[in-house]
Amino acid sequence: MEITGRLVADATVRAVNADKKVTGFRVAVNRNYRSQGEQKQETAFIDCTYWRGEGIAPYLTKGMLVQLSGFMTAEPWVSRDGEPMAGLRFRTEQINMLTRSGRQDDKPTGDQKQGPKPGKQFN
Numbered sequence: 001m002e003i004t005g006r007l008v009a010d011a012t013v014r015a016v017n018a019d020k021k022v023t024g025f026r027v028a029v030n031r032n033y034r035s036q037g038e039q040k041q042e043t044a045f046i047d048c049t050y051w052r053g054e055g056i057a058p059y060l061t062k063g064m065l066v067q068l069s070g071f072m073t074a075e076p077w078v079s080r081d082g083e084p085m086a087g088l089r090f091r092t093e094q095i096n097m098l099t100r101s102g103r104q105d106d107k108p109t110g111d112q113k114q115g116p117k118p119g120k121q122f123n
Helices: none
Strands: 002-007 012-017 020-035 038-050 065-078 084-097
Touching: none
Parallel strands: 038 084
Antiparallel strands: 002 020, 002 065, 012 020, 020 038, 065 084
16 A cells, blocks of 8 residues: 655654664645535545664654555554544555655755655665
8 A cells, every 4th residue: 555645743763662663753645626516625644653764764854745655554552431442553664755854954064964865765
């Protein structure tokens, strides 16, 4: 399954256990449609995980357009009232960066390395 959207915030890395980390991020995906002759837009916000290394996290920044390949998973949890619940999460297997970060502080200065160019794939 593939989705294309913009990151709504910078990616974060969290430790799952002593030797395993996961990169997490959220993507906004727009859907355009017509209803009663009027053009409308609907946005879905999708929580994503990437388990293949945390080194990509600094390059996944707010506003960046990405194309993701992977699959949806249902993650169970328990509400404050003790009700069993489940949420959907996109488990990312491949990331294709379609644009660079739009942030000014991501531009390299001096001997800093520049981030990956658009079209760079991570898998």
